[in-house]
Amino acid sequence: MQTPRRQGRPPVLENAYERILDGAAVLFAQKGFDASSISEIATTVGMSKAAVFHYFPAKQDIYDAIIVRALRGLKDQVSDAVNNDNASLDRLRLFMTSHASYFEENFWSFVTMLIGYGGMATPTLKQEALALRDEYESLLREIIREGVKQEQIKDVDPVDASRAILSMLNWMARWFKPGGERSAAQVAEDYYSIIVGGLKRA
Amino acid sequence: MQTPRRQGRPPVLENAYERILDGAAVLFAQKGFDASSISEIATTVGMSKAAVFHYFPAKQDIYDAIIVRALRGLKDQVSDAVNNDNASLDRLRLFMTSHASYFEENFWSFVTMLIGYGGMATPTLKQEALALRDEYESLLREIIREGVKQEQIKDVDPVDASRAILSMLNWMARWFKPGGERSAAQVAEDYYSIIVGGLKRA
Numbered sequence: 001m002q003t004p005r006r007q008g009r010p011p012v013l014e015n016a017y018e019r020i021l022d023g024a025a026v027l028f029a030q031k032g033f034d035a036s037s038i039s040e041i042a043t044t045v046g047m048s049k050a051a052v053f054h055y056f057p058a059k060q061d062i063y064d065a066i067i068v069r070a071l072r073g074l075k076d077q078v079s080d081a082v083n084n085d086n087a088s089l090d091r092l093r094l095f096m097t098s099h100a101s102y103f104e105e106n107f108w109s110f111v112t113m114l115i116g117y118g119g120m121a122t123p124t125l126k127q128e129a130l131a132l133r134d135e136y137e138s139l140l141r142e143i144i145r146e147g148v149k150q151e152q153i154k155d156v157d158p159v160d161a162s163r164a165i166l167s168m169l170n171w172m173a174r175w176f177k178p179g180g181e182r183s184a185a186q187v188a189e190d191y192y193s194i195i196v197g198g199l200k201r202a
Numbered sequence: 203m204q205t206p207r208r209q210g211r212p213p214v215l216e217n218a219y220e221r222i223l224d225g226a227a228v229l230f231a232q233k234g235f236d237a238s239s240i241s242e243i244a245t246t247v248g249m250s251k252a253a254v255f256h257y258f259p260a261k262q263d264i265y266d267a268i269i270v271r272a273l274r275g276l277k278d279q280v281s282d283a284v285n286n287d288n289a290s291l292d293r294l295r296l297f298m299t300s301h302a303s304y305f306e307e308n309f310w311s312f313v314t315m316l317i318g319y320g321g322m323a324t325p326t327l328k329q330e331a332l333a334l335r336d337e338y339e340s341l342l343r344e345i346i347r348e349g350v351k352q353e354q355i356k357d358v359d360p361v362d363a364s365r366a367i368l369s370m371l372n373w374m375a376r377w378f379k380p381g382g383e384r385s386a387a388q389v390a391e392d393y394y395s396i397i398v399g400g401l402k403r404a
Contacts, residue, residue, distance in 0.1 A: 034236050089401075089402065092401075144401075147401075151403055152402070152403060153401050153402065153403055154399065154400075154401055154402070154403045156395075156396055156401060157392065160389075160392045160393070160396065161396055161401060163370075163373075163377070164370050164393050164396050164397065166373075167369050167370040167372075167373030167374075168365075168366050168369040168370060170369075170373060170376075171365075171368075171369030171372060171373050172369075174372075175365070187362070190359065190362045191362070191366050193358075194358060194362065194363055194366050194397065195366065195396065195397055195400065195401055196400055196401045196402045197356065197400050197402060198356075198397065198398055198399050198400020198401075198402070199291075199294075199346075199349075199355050199356055199358060199363060199397055199398045199400075200291065200354070200355065200356070200398045200399060200400070201353055201354060201355055201356045
Protein backbone atom coordinates (compact mmCIF):
# COMPACT_ATOMS: atom_id res chain seq x y z
CA MET A 1 0.00 0.00 0.00
CA GLN A 2 1.44 3.34 -1.06
CA THR A 3 0.94 5.90 1.68
CA PRO A 4 0.95 9.48 0.46
CA ARG A 5 3.76 11.51 2.00
CA ARG A 6 2.49 14.01 4.54
CA GLN A 7 4.21 16.94 6.11
CA GLY A 8 4.30 17.67 9.81
CA ARG A 9 2.93 14.33 10.93
CA PRO A 10 3.53 14.08 14.69
CA PRO A 11 5.15 10.82 15.88
CA VAL A 12 2.08 9.86 17.93
CA LEU A 13 0.16 9.43 14.67
CA GLU A 14 2.41 6.71 13.32
CA ASN A 15 0.55 4.50 10.87
CA ALA A 16 -2.34 6.94 11.18
CA TYR A 17 -3.33 6.47 7.54
CA GLU A 18 -3.71 2.72 7.92
CA ARG A 19 -5.32 3.01 11.35
CA ILE A 20 -8.00 5.36 10.03
CA LEU A 21 -8.81 2.91 7.24
CA ASP A 22 -8.96 -0.01 9.67
CA GLY A 23 -11.21 1.79 12.16
CA ALA A 24 -13.50 3.22 9.51
CA ALA A 25 -13.88 -0.19 7.86
CA VAL A 26 -15.34 -1.65 11.07
CA LEU A 27 -17.91 1.15 11.24
CA PHE A 28 -18.77 1.10 7.52
CA ALA A 29 -19.18 -2.69 7.50
CA GLN A 30 -21.33 -2.74 10.64
CA LYS A 31 -23.42 0.42 10.31
CA GLY A 32 -23.10 1.40 6.69
CA PHE A 33 -21.48 4.46 5.13
CA ASP A 34 -24.31 6.95 5.75
CA ALA A 35 -24.67 6.10 9.44
CA SER A 36 -20.93 6.42 10.16
CA SER A 37 -19.55 9.91 10.86
CA ILE A 38 -16.02 11.29 10.77
CA SER A 39 -16.41 12.03 14.51
CA GLU A 40 -17.10 8.38 15.22
CA ILE A 41 -14.23 7.29 13.05
CA ALA A 42 -11.94 9.68 14.94
CA THR A 43 -13.15 8.32 18.30
CA THR A 44 -12.71 4.72 17.14
CA VAL A 45 -9.09 5.27 16.16
CA GLY A 46 -8.30 7.60 19.08
CA MET A 47 -7.60 10.72 17.04
CA SER A 48 -9.07 14.18 16.78
CA LYS A 49 -11.40 14.97 13.90
CA ALA A 50 -8.79 17.44 12.70
CA ALA A 51 -6.17 14.69 12.59
CA VAL A 52 -8.46 12.51 10.48
CA PHE A 53 -9.16 15.44 8.13
CA HIS A 54 -5.39 15.93 7.83
CA TYR A 55 -5.22 12.59 6.05
CA PHE A 56 -8.59 12.47 4.29
CA PRO A 57 -10.50 15.54 3.06
CA ALA A 58 -13.84 13.70 3.29
CA LYS A 59 -15.50 10.51 4.52
CA GLN A 60 -15.89 9.33 0.94
CA ASP A 61 -12.09 9.40 0.51
CA ILE A 62 -11.67 7.01 3.43
CA TYR A 63 -14.27 4.69 1.92
CA ASP A 64 -12.66 4.68 -1.52
CA ALA A 65 -9.20 4.14 -0.01
CA ILE A 66 -10.45 1.11 1.99
CA ILE A 67 -11.77 -0.48 -1.19
CA VAL A 68 -8.62 0.09 -3.24
CA ARG A 69 -6.42 -1.12 -0.40
CA ALA A 70 -8.47 -4.31 0.03
CA LEU A 71 -8.46 -5.07 -3.69
CA ARG A 72 -4.74 -4.42 -4.03
CA GLY A 73 -3.91 -6.46 -0.93
CA LEU A 74 -6.07 -9.35 -2.15
CA LYS A 75 -4.56 -9.33 -5.62
CA ASP A 76 -0.98 -9.14 -4.31
CA GLN A 77 -1.41 -11.89 -1.71
CA VAL A 78 -3.22 -14.30 -4.02
CA SER A 79 -0.84 -13.64 -6.95
CA ASP A 80 2.12 -14.45 -4.71
CA ALA A 81 0.47 -17.63 -3.42
CA VAL A 82 -0.34 -19.09 -6.83
CA ASN A 83 3.14 -18.33 -8.18
CA ASN A 84 4.61 -21.01 -5.94
CA ASP A 85 3.19 -23.82 -7.98
CA ASN A 86 2.93 -24.95 -11.56
CA ALA A 87 0.17 -27.54 -11.59
CA SER A 88 -3.12 -25.80 -12.44
CA LEU A 89 -5.28 -27.60 -9.91
CA ASP A 90 -2.81 -26.79 -7.14
CA ARG A 91 -2.77 -23.18 -8.26
CA LEU A 92 -6.57 -23.15 -8.18
CA ARG A 93 -6.56 -24.53 -4.64
CA LEU A 94 -3.99 -21.91 -3.58
CA PHE A 95 -6.06 -19.18 -5.25
CA MET A 96 -9.12 -20.20 -3.25
CA THR A 97 -7.44 -20.72 0.12
CA SER A 98 -5.30 -17.57 -0.04
CA HIS A 99 -8.34 -15.52 -1.11
CA ALA A 100 -10.19 -16.87 1.93
CA SER A 101 -7.24 -16.18 4.26
CA TYR A 102 -6.95 -12.61 3.03
CA PHE A 103 -10.69 -12.18 3.57
CA GLU A 104 -10.49 -13.47 7.14
CA GLU A 105 -7.36 -11.47 8.02
CA ASN A 106 -8.83 -8.25 6.62
CA PHE A 107 -12.44 -9.00 7.48
CA TRP A 108 -13.95 -5.52 7.93
CA SER A 109 -12.14 -3.94 5.00
CA PHE A 110 -13.14 -6.86 2.84
CA VAL A 111 -16.80 -6.61 3.84
CA THR A 112 -16.73 -2.84 3.25
CA MET A 113 -15.16 -3.47 -0.15
CA LEU A 114 -17.82 -5.97 -1.20
CA ILE A 115 -20.70 -3.80 0.02
CA GLY A 116 -19.23 -0.50 -1.12
CA TYR A 117 -17.76 -1.33 -4.47
CA GLY A 118 -20.67 0.19 -6.40
CA GLY A 119 -20.67 3.41 -4.38
CA MET A 120 -17.15 4.68 -5.06
CA ALA A 121 -16.98 8.40 -5.87
CA THR A 122 -13.38 9.41 -6.64
CA PRO A 123 -12.93 8.73 -10.38
CA THR A 124 -9.20 7.92 -10.23
CA LEU A 125 -9.67 5.47 -7.34
CA LYS A 126 -12.68 3.95 -9.07
CA GLN A 127 -10.58 3.36 -12.17
CA GLU A 128 -7.88 1.81 -10.01
CA ALA A 129 -10.39 -0.47 -8.29
CA LEU A 130 -11.83 -1.60 -11.62
CA ALA A 131 -8.36 -2.33 -12.97
CA LEU A 132 -7.44 -4.34 -9.86
CA ARG A 133 -10.66 -6.33 -10.04
CA ASP A 134 -10.09 -7.07 -13.72
CA GLU A 135 -6.50 -8.19 -13.09
CA TYR A 136 -7.70 -10.38 -10.25
CA GLU A 137 -10.43 -12.05 -12.29
CA SER A 138 -8.00 -12.48 -15.20
CA LEU A 139 -5.60 -14.30 -12.92
CA LEU A 140 -8.25 -16.88 -12.04
CA ARG A 141 -9.42 -17.27 -15.64
CA GLU A 142 -5.80 -17.74 -16.70
CA ILE A 143 -5.32 -20.53 -14.16
CA ILE A 144 -8.39 -22.28 -15.54
CA ARG A 145 -7.38 -21.77 -19.20
CA GLU A 146 -3.94 -23.13 -18.43
CA GLY A 147 -5.50 -26.12 -16.64
CA VAL A 148 -7.62 -26.87 -19.70
CA LYS A 149 -4.47 -26.74 -21.87
CA GLN A 150 -2.58 -28.99 -19.44
CA GLU A 151 -5.56 -31.40 -19.55
CA GLN A 152 -5.98 -31.17 -15.78
CA ILE A 153 -9.22 -29.24 -16.04
CA LYS A 154 -12.25 -30.09 -18.18
CA ASP A 155 -13.03 -27.93 -21.19
CA VAL A 156 -15.31 -25.55 -19.26
CA ASP A 157 -15.98 -21.89 -20.03
CA PRO A 158 -13.28 -20.08 -17.97
CA VAL A 159 -15.59 -17.09 -17.44
CA ASP A 160 -18.42 -19.18 -15.98
CA ALA A 161 -16.08 -21.32 -13.92
CA SER A 162 -14.29 -18.25 -12.51
CA ARG A 163 -17.59 -16.65 -11.65
CA ALA A 164 -18.82 -19.77 -9.90
CA ILE A 165 -15.65 -19.88 -7.81
CA LEU A 166 -15.57 -16.17 -6.95
CA SER A 167 -19.27 -16.31 -6.04
CA MET A 168 -18.61 -19.00 -3.45
CA LEU A 169 -15.65 -17.08 -2.03
CA ASN A 170 -17.28 -13.65 -2.04
CA TRP A 171 -20.58 -14.83 -0.59
CA MET A 172 -18.61 -15.89 2.52
CA ALA A 173 -18.71 -12.21 3.51
CA ARG A 174 -22.45 -12.74 4.06
CA TRP A 175 -22.29 -15.64 6.50
CA PHE A 176 -18.74 -16.37 7.67
CA LYS A 177 -17.68 -14.98 11.04
CA PRO A 178 -13.96 -15.07 11.91
CA GLY A 179 -12.99 -16.99 15.01
CA GLY A 180 -15.38 -19.91 14.55
CA GLU A 181 -14.66 -23.62 14.32
CA ARG A 182 -13.30 -23.56 10.80
CA SER A 183 -11.00 -20.96 9.31
CA ALA A 184 -12.06 -19.31 6.06
CA ALA A 185 -9.22 -21.16 4.33
CA GLN A 186 -10.66 -24.49 5.52
CA VAL A 187 -14.05 -23.57 4.10
CA ALA A 188 -12.34 -22.67 0.81
CA GLU A 189 -10.55 -26.02 0.88
CA ASP A 190 -13.94 -27.75 1.20
CA TYR A 191 -15.37 -25.64 -1.63
CA TYR A 192 -12.34 -26.60 -3.72
CA SER A 193 -13.06 -30.31 -3.17
CA ILE A 194 -16.71 -29.82 -4.12
CA ILE A 195 -16.15 -27.84 -7.30
CA VAL A 196 -13.11 -29.75 -8.50
CA GLY A 197 -14.38 -33.24 -7.66
CA GLY A 198 -17.99 -32.50 -8.59
CA LEU A 199 -21.10 -33.69 -6.78
CA LYS A 200 -21.95 -36.52 -9.12
CA ARG A 201 -21.06 -39.99 -7.97
CA ALA A 202 -19.36 -41.94 -10.73
CA MET B 203 -49.12 -13.54 -1.08
CA GLN B 204 -51.77 -12.78 1.52
CA THR B 205 -53.03 -9.25 1.05
CA PRO B 206 -54.49 -7.68 4.18
CA ARG B 207 -58.16 -6.76 3.72
CA ARG B 208 -58.70 -3.02 3.54
CA GLN B 209 -61.82 -0.96 3.77
CA GLY B 210 -62.83 1.72 1.32
CA ARG B 211 -60.28 0.86 -1.32
CA PRO B 212 -61.31 2.66 -4.50
CA PRO B 213 -61.32 0.52 -7.66
CA VAL B 214 -58.60 2.62 -9.29
CA LEU B 215 -56.17 1.27 -6.71
CA GLU B 216 -56.56 -2.35 -7.73
CA ASN B 217 -53.48 -4.38 -6.85
CA ALA B 218 -52.22 -1.28 -5.10
CA TYR B 219 -50.50 -3.34 -2.42
CA GLU B 220 -48.46 -5.30 -4.93
CA ARG B 221 -47.82 -2.26 -7.10
CA ILE B 222 -46.36 -0.33 -4.17
CA LEU B 223 -44.02 -3.21 -3.38
CA ASP B 224 -42.94 -3.49 -7.03
CA GLY B 225 -42.29 0.23 -7.43
CA ALA B 226 -40.53 0.59 -4.11
CA ALA B 227 -38.29 -2.41 -4.85
CA VAL B 228 -36.91 -0.66 -7.95
CA LEU B 229 -36.03 2.41 -5.92
CA PHE B 230 -34.62 0.50 -2.95
CA ALA B 231 -32.48 -1.71 -5.18
CA GLN B 232 -31.14 1.19 -7.23
CA LYS B 233 -30.76 3.98 -4.67
CA GLY B 234 -30.87 2.22 -1.33
CA PHE B 235 -33.42 2.42 1.45
CA ASP B 236 -32.27 5.71 3.01
CA ALA B 237 -32.20 7.62 -0.29
CA SER B 238 -35.72 6.51 -1.32
CA SER B 239 -38.66 8.51 0.05
CA ILE B 240 -42.35 7.67 0.35
CA SER B 241 -43.02 10.63 -2.00
CA GLU B 242 -40.83 9.07 -4.67
CA ILE B 243 -42.43 5.68 -4.18
CA ALA B 244 -45.86 7.30 -4.57
CA THR B 245 -44.75 9.07 -7.76
CA THR B 246 -43.23 5.88 -9.17
CA VAL B 247 -46.45 3.91 -8.71
CA GLY B 248 -48.73 6.83 -9.66
CA MET B 249 -50.48 7.21 -6.31
CA SER B 250 -50.76 9.91 -3.72
CA LYS B 251 -48.60 9.73 -0.62
CA ALA B 252 -51.82 9.33 1.37
CA ALA B 253 -52.78 6.29 -0.70
CA VAL B 254 -49.40 4.69 -0.03
CA PHE B 255 -49.76 5.42 3.70
CA HIS B 256 -53.19 3.80 3.58
CA TYR B 257 -51.46 0.49 2.87
CA PHE B 258 -48.19 0.91 4.73
CA PRO B 259 -47.77 3.00 7.88
CA ALA B 260 -44.05 3.55 7.17
CA LYS B 261 -41.34 3.06 4.55
CA GLN B 262 -39.81 0.32 6.66
CA ASP B 263 -43.05 -1.70 6.36
CA ILE B 264 -42.79 -1.62 2.58
CA TYR B 265 -39.20 -2.78 2.77
CA ASP B 266 -39.98 -5.66 5.11
CA ALA B 267 -42.98 -6.71 3.00
CA ILE B 268 -40.83 -6.82 -0.17
CA ILE B 269 -38.37 -9.14 1.53
CA VAL B 270 -41.00 -11.53 2.90
CA ARG B 271 -42.85 -11.59 -0.43
CA ALA B 272 -39.64 -12.39 -2.35
CA LEU B 273 -38.62 -15.16 0.05
CA ARG B 274 -42.09 -16.70 0.04
CA GLY B 275 -42.39 -16.48 -3.74
CA LEU B 276 -38.97 -18.04 -4.20
CA LYS B 277 -39.64 -20.87 -1.78
CA ASP B 278 -43.04 -21.63 -3.31
CA GLN B 279 -41.87 -21.58 -6.93
CA VAL B 280 -38.76 -23.66 -6.32
CA SER B 281 -40.60 -26.17 -4.08
CA ASP B 282 -43.18 -26.69 -6.83
CA ALA B 283 -40.49 -27.15 -9.47
CA VAL B 284 -38.50 -29.78 -7.59
CA ASN B 285 -41.60 -31.76 -6.70
CA ASN B 286 -42.03 -32.77 -10.32
CA ASP B 287 -39.11 -35.15 -10.24
CA ASN B 288 -37.70 -37.96 -8.17
CA ALA B 289 -34.11 -38.30 -9.26
CA SER B 290 -31.94 -36.19 -6.95
CA LEU B 291 -29.67 -34.73 -9.61
CA ASP B 292 -32.68 -33.69 -11.68
CA ARG B 293 -34.21 -32.11 -8.60
CA LEU B 294 -30.95 -30.26 -7.97
CA ARG B 295 -30.95 -28.96 -11.53
CA LEU B 296 -34.57 -27.84 -11.18
CA PHE B 297 -33.77 -26.18 -7.87
CA MET B 298 -31.00 -24.17 -9.49
CA THR B 299 -32.81 -23.20 -12.68
CA SER B 300 -36.12 -22.30 -11.02
CA HIS B 301 -34.26 -20.24 -8.40
CA ALA B 302 -32.57 -18.34 -11.23
CA SER B 303 -35.86 -17.87 -13.11
CA TYR B 304 -37.57 -16.50 -10.03
CA PHE B 305 -34.64 -14.15 -9.51
CA GLU B 306 -34.82 -12.85 -13.08
CA GLU B 307 -38.63 -12.51 -13.09
CA ASN B 308 -38.62 -10.65 -9.77
CA PHE B 309 -35.31 -8.90 -10.27
CA TRP B 310 -35.73 -5.71 -8.21
CA SER B 311 -37.51 -7.37 -5.30
CA PHE B 312 -34.89 -10.07 -5.24
CA VAL B 313 -32.02 -7.58 -5.22
CA THR B 314 -33.76 -5.60 -2.46
CA MET B 315 -34.22 -8.81 -0.52
CA LEU B 316 -30.55 -9.80 -0.75
CA ILE B 317 -29.31 -6.33 0.16
CA GLY B 318 -31.94 -5.66 2.80
CA TYR B 319 -32.21 -8.93 4.60
CA GLY B 320 -30.07 -7.80 7.55
CA GLY B 321 -31.94 -4.52 8.01
CA MET B 322 -35.47 -5.76 8.64
CA ALA B 323 -37.23 -4.01 11.51
CA THR B 324 -40.68 -5.53 12.09
CA PRO B 325 -40.09 -8.47 14.47
CA THR B 326 -42.95 -10.64 13.17
CA LEU B 327 -41.89 -10.18 9.54
CA LYS B 328 -38.27 -10.78 10.46
CA GLN B 329 -39.28 -14.06 12.11
CA GLU B 330 -41.25 -14.98 9.02
CA ALA B 331 -38.30 -14.18 6.74
CA LEU B 332 -35.93 -16.26 8.87
CA ALA B 333 -38.35 -19.19 8.84
CA LEU B 334 -38.75 -18.97 5.05
CA ARG B 335 -35.00 -18.82 4.53
CA ASP B 336 -34.49 -21.83 6.81
CA GLU B 337 -37.17 -23.84 5.00
CA TYR B 338 -35.60 -22.93 1.69
CA GLU B 339 -32.10 -23.95 2.71
CA SER B 340 -33.49 -27.16 4.23
CA LEU B 341 -35.11 -28.04 0.93
CA LEU B 342 -31.76 -27.88 -0.85
CA ARG B 343 -29.94 -29.78 1.87
CA GLU B 344 -32.66 -32.46 1.76
CA ILE B 345 -32.21 -32.88 -2.00
CA ILE B 346 -28.48 -33.38 -1.46
CA ARG B 347 -28.95 -35.78 1.47
CA GLU B 348 -31.42 -37.81 -0.55
CA GLY B 349 -28.99 -37.86 -3.48
CA VAL B 350 -26.25 -39.22 -1.24
CA LYS B 351 -28.66 -41.95 -0.05
CA GLN B 352 -29.65 -42.77 -3.63
CA GLU B 353 -25.93 -42.96 -4.49
CA GLN B 354 -26.34 -40.30 -7.18
CA ILE B 355 -24.38 -37.71 -5.21
CA LYS B 356 -21.00 -38.14 -3.54
CA ASP B 357 -20.81 -38.26 0.23
CA VAL B 358 -20.31 -34.50 0.62
CA ASP B 359 -21.32 -32.33 3.57
CA PRO B 360 -24.85 -31.18 2.63
CA VAL B 361 -24.36 -27.88 4.47
CA ASP B 362 -21.19 -26.98 2.57
CA ALA B 363 -22.57 -28.15 -0.75
CA SER B 364 -25.81 -26.18 -0.27
CA ARG B 365 -23.85 -23.08 0.65
CA ALA B 366 -21.64 -23.41 -2.39
CA ILE B 367 -24.71 -23.68 -4.63
CA LEU B 368 -26.68 -20.85 -3.02
CA SER B 369 -23.57 -18.64 -3.14
CA MET B 370 -23.34 -19.05 -6.91
CA LEU B 371 -27.05 -18.35 -7.34
CA ASN B 372 -27.25 -15.42 -4.93
CA TRP B 373 -24.11 -13.72 -6.20
CA MET B 374 -25.86 -13.38 -9.57
CA ALA B 375 -27.67 -10.40 -8.03
CA ARG B 376 -24.29 -8.65 -8.14
CA TRP B 377 -23.49 -9.05 -11.81
CA PHE B 378 -26.43 -10.46 -13.80
CA LYS B 379 -28.59 -7.98 -15.72
CA PRO B 380 -31.93 -9.27 -17.09
CA GLY B 381 -32.40 -9.04 -20.82
CA GLY B 382 -28.90 -10.06 -21.87
CA GLU B 383 -27.71 -12.91 -24.10
CA ARG B 384 -28.30 -15.67 -21.60
CA SER B 385 -31.25 -16.02 -19.26
CA ALA B 386 -30.53 -16.46 -15.56
CA ALA B 387 -31.81 -20.04 -15.88
CA GLN B 388 -29.21 -20.74 -18.58
CA VAL B 389 -26.46 -19.43 -16.32
CA ALA B 390 -27.79 -21.69 -13.55
CA GLU B 391 -27.77 -24.62 -15.98
CA ASP B 392 -24.07 -23.92 -16.69
CA TYR B 393 -23.34 -23.66 -12.99
CA TYR B 394 -25.12 -26.98 -12.49
CA SER B 395 -22.86 -28.64 -15.06
CA ILE B 396 -19.76 -27.21 -13.40
CA ILE B 397 -20.61 -28.16 -9.83
CA VAL B 398 -22.13 -31.56 -10.63
CA GLY B 399 -19.54 -32.62 -13.21
CA GLY B 400 -16.61 -31.04 -11.38
CA LEU B 401 -13.69 -29.21 -12.95
CA LYS B 402 -11.21 -32.05 -12.75
CA ARG B 403 -10.54 -33.95 -15.92
CA ALA B 404 -10.57 -37.67 -15.27
